[in-house]
Amino acid sequence: MVRRDFPLPRGTFPDFTASAAEHQDCKEFSTKLLAHTVHEFERFAYEENGVVSNRRWKQKTTKNDIGLYRERDGGSMGMVLADNLHRFIEKQELFSPTAATLIPPTLLLVGTRQGYVENAMSTLVTLTQDELALVVRFLHGEVADCGVLHTMEGPSPTKPFHFLGYKFFVTESVSDARIIKRRHSVYLEYTGLTRSRTGEVLGYHIMQSVALPQFPDLSTRNSVCAMTSMRFVYRQKAEGLVEIFMLGCIDVAGWLIKPMAQMVVEDVTFGMTRVLDCSETKRLTQMACEFQRRKHDIRRGRRPARQESFGDGSSCSVCQTERKSMFRSTKVAPCLICGHSACPRCRANKQIFVSSSDGLLGKLVKVPVCSRCTMTANISYYEQQLRTQQKSSSGEEMAFQPMQLSDRIDPEGSLSFSDSTEWACVMAVPTSCMRGNTS
Numbered sequence: 001m002v003r004r005d006f007p008l009p010r011g012t013f014p015d016f017t018a019s020a021a022e023h024q025d026c027k028e029f030s031t032k033l034l035a036h037t038v039h040e041f042e043r044f045a046y047e048e049n050g051v052v053s054n055r056r057w058k059q060k061t062t063k064n065d066i067g068l069y070r071e072r073d074g075g076s077m078g079m080v081l082a083d084n085l086h087r088f089i090e091k092q093e094l095f096s097p098t099a100a101t102l103i104p105p106t107l108l109l110v111g112t113r114q115g116y117v118e119n120a121m122s123t124l125v126t127l128t129q130d131e132l133a134l135v136v137r138f139l140h141g142e143v144a145d146c147g148v149l150h151t152m153e154g155p156s157p158t159k160p161f162h163f164l165g166y167k168f169f170v171t172e173s174v175s176d177a178r179i180i181k182r183r184h185s186v187y188l189e190y191t192g193l194t195r196s197r198t199g200e201v202l203g204y205h206i207m208q209s210v211a212l213p214q215f216p217d218l219s220t221r222n223s224v225c226a227m228t229s230m231r232f233v234y235r236q237k238a239e240g241l242v243e244i245f246m247l248g249c250i251d252v253a254g255w256l257i258k259p260m261a262q263m264v265v266e267d268v269t270f271g272m273t274r275v276l277d278c279s280e281t282k283r284l285t286q287m288a289c290e291f292q293r294r295k296h297d298i299r300r301g302r303r304p305a306r307q308e309s310f311g312d313g314s315s316c317s318v319c320q321t322e323r324k325s326m327f328r329s330t331k332v333a334p335c336l337i338c339g340h341s342a343c344p345r346c347r348a349n350k351q352i353f354v355s356s357s358d359g360l361l362g363k364l365v366k367v368p369v370c371s372r373c374t375m376t377a378n379i380s381y382y383e384q385q386l387r388t389q390q391k392s393s394s395g396e397e398m399a400f401q402p403m404q405l406s407d408r409i410d411p412e413g414s415l416s417f418s419d420s421t422e423w424a425c426v427m428a429v430p431t432s433c434m435r436g437n438t439s
Helices: 020-047 076-084 086-091 098-102 117-124 129-140 258-272 275-299 371-378 381-393
Strands: 057-063 066-071 107-114 143-153 163-171 182-195 201-209 223-225 227-238 241-251 347-355 362-370
Touching (some): 020 076, 020 086, 020 163, 020 182, 020 227, 020 241, 057 258, 066 258, 076 086, 076 098, 098 201, 098 227, 098 241, 107 258, 117 182, 117 201, 117 227, 117 381, 129 143, 129 163, 129 258, 129 347, 129 362, 182 227, 227 258, 241 258, 275 362
Antiparallel strands (some): 057 066, 066 107, 143 163, 163 182, 182 201, 227 241
C-alpha cells in the first residue's frame, strides 16, 4: 500500500504541551512582538496620517485597495527587533528561527476591507481542528494538512478573542511535490485585543515561526519548512470598514526561482487579508450546524419544537412570492441554514465548510442561503453574541462554544463527506442545489 504523505497520522504525534517556563517565555516574546507592531502602526496612523513613507518603503504590488511594500533599508527594522528579542533566542531553542524571520527586509501591508474588527478576530480564533481547517482552506486554498498542536491560553467570555498556542499547516504543491516541494510552517500564534495610545481598540494577530524539537521532520514527505513572521493589526476605521496593517517576512526556502518565490509570498500575504470574507463562511457554517443540532434534538425529543413554521414551500419566506403566478413559475428552494424557502431573488449560493471523513481537513461547498441568514452572518460579532445569549437564556445554544463539525450527529443530520463519494450535505436539500467548489 502506497503511503500518503499528508495528512500526518495523528496517532504518532508527540506531546507538544509547553512547560510553565516555556509558556511564560512565549507570552513575553509575543508581547514584545505586539508592542513593536502597535508602535509602528501608531507611527503610520497618527504621525504619518496613514500615508506610507516613500523614504522607508518601496511599493511592490496592490490588490483591492491593499498595498504591499518592501523595506528600502533592508533589514534595519528587523535587526532592531531581533536585538530586543535576543534574550529569548539565547534562552530557548524554540525561538531559534527568529533571526531568519526578522533580519531580511520587512514587508509592510496596508489597506482596508469591508467588515468589523470583532468579526475578523472571531474568525481568527481557531480552537478546534475543524475551525482551523476552515480558515486555512479559505485563506490559502488547497492545503495538505494543518493542526492545533497546543493551546496555552484560550478565549473566555470576557476575552473572547484571546489565544496563545502552537499550530502548523502544510500548503499543497502547485505541481508534483517531488519537483516543487510543499511548504510547511510551525508557528506560535497570539491573538486578542489591545488599545493604541489614543485609546482606539485594535485587534492583533501574530504568527511567528518556532522550532518545536518534537515536531516530525517532513523532508521525507516532500515538504520544506518556511520561515514566517506575520504581525497584523486591525482597526475599525469607519462603520463597516476595517483598516489592516501588517509587518512581516516570509522565506519560502528551497530552490524556488525568485519570481515564483515572490508570487508565493504575495499569495500568502494577500490571502491573509481575506479573513473578513472568511468570517461570513465561518458563521454560516456554525449556523448550519446549530440548525442541524436543533432538528436532531427535536427528533429525539430532547428539545421542544419551537413555535415556528417552515411553511409548505409554496412561497418565499422572505418576500412572500408564490411559487407559481399566472404567467410564470418561481423556483423556491429551502435555505440550508434555516430551512425556510426562498426565491431566487432572496437567496444566493454561499460557501460553507464540510468536514472530511477523517475529521482533519475538509472542503468549501456552495449551498443556497436566504438573504436573512446572509445578513445575520455579517452583523457584528457583539450583536451575534447578544442574540446567542438571549437564546441561551431560553435553553438554546450557549455562547462561546467552539465549532466542532466532526461531532457528527447521524447520517441524516451530519455535515460530512466521504472521500469515495460525491460532495453532499445529507440534508433535506437536493444535491443539485449545491456547487462543490482588550484580551
